[in-house]
Amino acid sequence: MALTFIHTSDWQIGKVFGFVDEQTLGLLQRARLDAIDRIGSLAGERGVRHVLVAGDVYDTQDVTQRLLLQPIERMRAFGDVIWHLLPGNHDPDQPFGIWDRLARTGLPGNIVIHADAGPYLHEADRLAILPAPLKHFRSLEDLTAWMNDAATPEGYYRIGLAHGSIRSFGSDESQAANFIDPGRPQLAALGYLALGDWHGTQKISERVWYSGTHETDAYDVLDGGNALIVTLDRPDAIPTVEKVPTGSYHWHREEVTLSGRSDIDALAQRLRALAPAPLSNHLVRLGVSGTLSLEDSQYFDSLVHGSVDAALAQLRIDNRILPMPSEEDLAQFGPGGYIRLAADRLMAMARDAENDERELAALALQRLYVEYRALGGTDA
């Protein structure tokens, strides 16, 4: 009998997004709970009995009771599914911590907390889950090591469940925190090692995968917002892994260089064409650089800031545009008025590479332009 389960991780319920407004924050937090529903529904649709959550169910270990129980209640609703929860580095199993609190609260029968490093056996499905729960924020030992010697009944699917990194980003891997040996399936005869910690979906080997977070939570996440449906035909078979989208928000990071109105128009068009719909589920961090005339700068502000911005869940702009007045811009100030004189001086300051205040001068010039136009300018 084949075994199929869903591999997910890094729900990080309660995560706070500092750079968004209150409304968007609420939406993004809500989305992380809603994604649990989608996973539950997916399990129902595919007839999957087990969902393995590979750590970081919660974003932090000290949460309010309401937040503690919100994901539990979502899982409770899918009574046919057994949810296997693993403490991760964000929510390690510590005395009187989240998992103690949940245990004291009284969990629904379809939720299993894997707080101890010992085999969990599900006889009906001949499933042996070998969890490697984190007891601290960081551990210098490979917590999956015990799996090598873990005895399970003959013919059981040995599935490892762990949270950590298979690569350290330092020079000495032996000193990496929460380091996991990617060769563990071979060493411990695992059919599959379900990993959490990385927020993008990534295959490490045929038997080792990071599912990534179920709902993308940052601009830099590559291929987030998925769950993996893993199927093993027999305990030692190579698993088949299907990536299924579960997230609703799409995060983009884009760098553009603008040099004129056509670039601005193209940018606006590109942003408005982001897929899939709806556009309001897209968050964009836009780095903008280049040199624009004052008029084009104002155009950029009005079009991208003032218009496209409203269509997206969030448009975060790192504006490095250097406003540089064109002859037409300067003509707006009249031929000889003192405002033109001020504009000329600000332009000279902005163009002076030695001037520490050049960016400030450029922005002041842009402001002068905007205010002047607002008061009627020469068009008035």
Place this chain on the structure above:
Amino acid sequence: MKIRAIRVNQWRKFTKPAGIEGLGDGLNVLSAPNEAGKSTLVGALQLALFTRHSTTGRDVDALLNHAAPNSPVVEVEFEIDGQPYTLRKRFKRGSQVKLVKPDGAELQGEGAEAFVAELLGFTFPGRGTGTADTMGLWSLLWLNQGDGADPISAPDGAQRTVMGALEDTVGNLLGGEQGRRLPLKIRGDLQQLVTESKGQPKDRYKKAIERVGKLDGELGELKAAFARTESDLQAYEDVCAALNEKEGSSTEAELKRDIQAANDRVEELLTLEAEIGAAESDAERLEQQRRDALQAKLAREQLAAAIDALVKDVEAAEKTVANAREEEARLESLWQDARAAQRRADRARAEADSALRQATNRLTGAQRSGELATLSRAVADAESATAAIVVLEARVNASKATPEAVAALDDLMDEVRAAQAAMTAVATLVEFALEDAASTRVTLSQGVMPPPGETLALMDPTEVRIEGIGVIGIRPQVADAAVMQENLQRAEQALSAALAAIDAADIPAARQLLRNREAAERDLTEARASLERIAPENDGGLAGVRERRERARAELEQLEAAGLNLAALPTLEAARAAREEAANAAEAAAHEAGQATQAATQCRAALDEHRDTLRAPESALSAGAAQLAARQEALGNMPAEHTLQERLAAASDAVEQQKAVIRALRQKAGGDSVELSRARLVRLQQSLESYRHGINDLQSRKMSLKTTLMRDGAAGIGEKTAAKARELELAVAERDRLDREARILGTLNAVLTDAEREARDRFLGPITEKVRPYLQALFPEADIQLADSLGVESVYRGAGETPDFAALSMGTREQINILTRIAIAEMMAEQGRPAMVIIDDGLVHSDDQRLQRMFDILNLAAERVQILLLSCHAKTFERAGGRLLSIEAFEETEGLRSH
């Protein structure tokens, strides 16, 4: 703009229609006495134009004539661009406004007001009468009475109007309306963020900064709480581990076993220690006996040794005393010898002294004898000199030929010669050259024939008788001959008398007498000097010499009486030698006697000193002997030496035996002691207690940490921390945004301010250009600098002098103010904008010369702009030129009808 007529009715003092008409294009002069109503008409003009007809209030009430409080009415005729307008306004009851336009059309009510405001470029106030600000340019151009010397500060409205005109002249330097509003907008935006004075953050910017600080603090507290939880967690795990370790160990059982063993050991040691104590007590007693025996033996030995030493000391003292007594005898003998020598020396000195006295007497006798002879000679010489002095003094006193008398003779002789010379000068001179043979034959009737070669001077008639020849009569014709002769006679008589007075026959005799007298005086001086030398006056003179001679004689007589043989006196030299020899002998004897005395004294002192030192050994000897006897007696009373030695040996043996007993007991204790065992017991009991406390503490700590962790875990600190961090991040972003905004606005404001100032400086140039010719007509080389307010900032008066406007005299200030206004009005007029100047009593501080020049300038300016000049100085302003106006009464027309 040109005013043509101003008429009022029921307006303040005017209860009948009155006003001025016929105002010309150029200069118009209304010169009338005070209270004639000039300023009232100007006020009426201002109200007509700049105050709504419907306005009420105190200012309008003041227009009423109290005698007949009817509605005040004003009618103004003016022209704009050559087109005539008539504006009528009635205030208060039945208020109304009517404007008759050039085409005859009439506007009334607000339409008329708005039209006029638009036409003349001003605004109406929200309420009340027109103000300087709402009047715009007109408040600048119409100079009210008494304001002439005040600095010009054009209200904003006026500035705007003038600036507008200037922009047409020099270009859009100030950027038009936007240019005026933009800096206000930027500054307004900036001042919403920072304070105007110091640029410090304020309002929302300040609050944003404070919020960041507050949130940062709160986040820090949450993080600290979070860290505490982490720490508590670690502590909990440590406590659990420690508790497990303790509870799993056998420490408590081991401690209890050790405590029982320690307790048993204490009991055992207590018994042993009692035995040792008793043995040690015995040992102590025996030791004391041994010490006593030893002490007695040592005491006897020490006493015997002391007696031996004392015997030696006594013997030594006896020897010392014997030696000292021998020395005493020797010293006594020496002293006796010295005493004998002293006495001998004293006798020798007495004999030498006697010989010296005799030698001295002989020397004195010889000396006095010599002195007596000398003094006797001196008395004789002195007596001789005294006699000579008497003779010489008599001789000198007898001589009359004193130097003065002889000198007087010379003078008299000179007078005789002078008289003779005078006669000779006038006398008839007769020379005789006679042959030798004839000399006797020629005689004179008087006188004697002169020797050959000499001339005969004749004063009197004289006959020369020549024997054989006859007589030749000579009759000198000398005037005053008689007087001259008389003078000569008198002189000769005086000379003769003087000679007789000193008993001299002639002058040579007189001189000889003088020389004799001087010789006698020299002798007298010498005789006196000789006497002084022999018998000085200071020493009593001759009497003194005589007295000394008598003293010497008396002294000799005394010496003789004392036994000196005067007859056998030695010579003085011999006497001196004998005395010196005797003196030397006496001195030597005295020296010998002194030495002998000193030697005797020293011997006596040595003897006395020795006797003093002898007393101590004698006393010591006596004491030593007594002590020796006492100790020898004490020794005799002590037990014998061998008896004491036996006692000591027995006691020492007993002590050693007891020590062996104690050592045996201690070996039995094995180096342990009750105190040590008790300390061990206490230590073990405390360890057990500490151990149990430790477990209790750990359990208590575990419970406490558990409570804390359960509580904190449910508090959601992590969640709150994340939320707070987000809040902080947003607050920081907002603060940074406002900071950036403030810096942008600050930069923009600074650049704009500089540019505006620079442009404004250029901007005011046209007005300065206009005013300069007028100014220089008054003050050659003068120039002005205008401020933004269109007021005069400073005035350059040549030679580097640039005083502030306020420092100028009132007359100069009012002149410059008027010129500036005219310049502005001219510029406005050139722009085709309505402008005219009214000067109400504006030249009150000007002197006559300046006033005349101002009249010239006003006439020149009036070619380009209408000027209405009002003054109460009729006579002076008759010379102002222009058109002379007067306030006239009118028939009441419909337009001027009051209610």
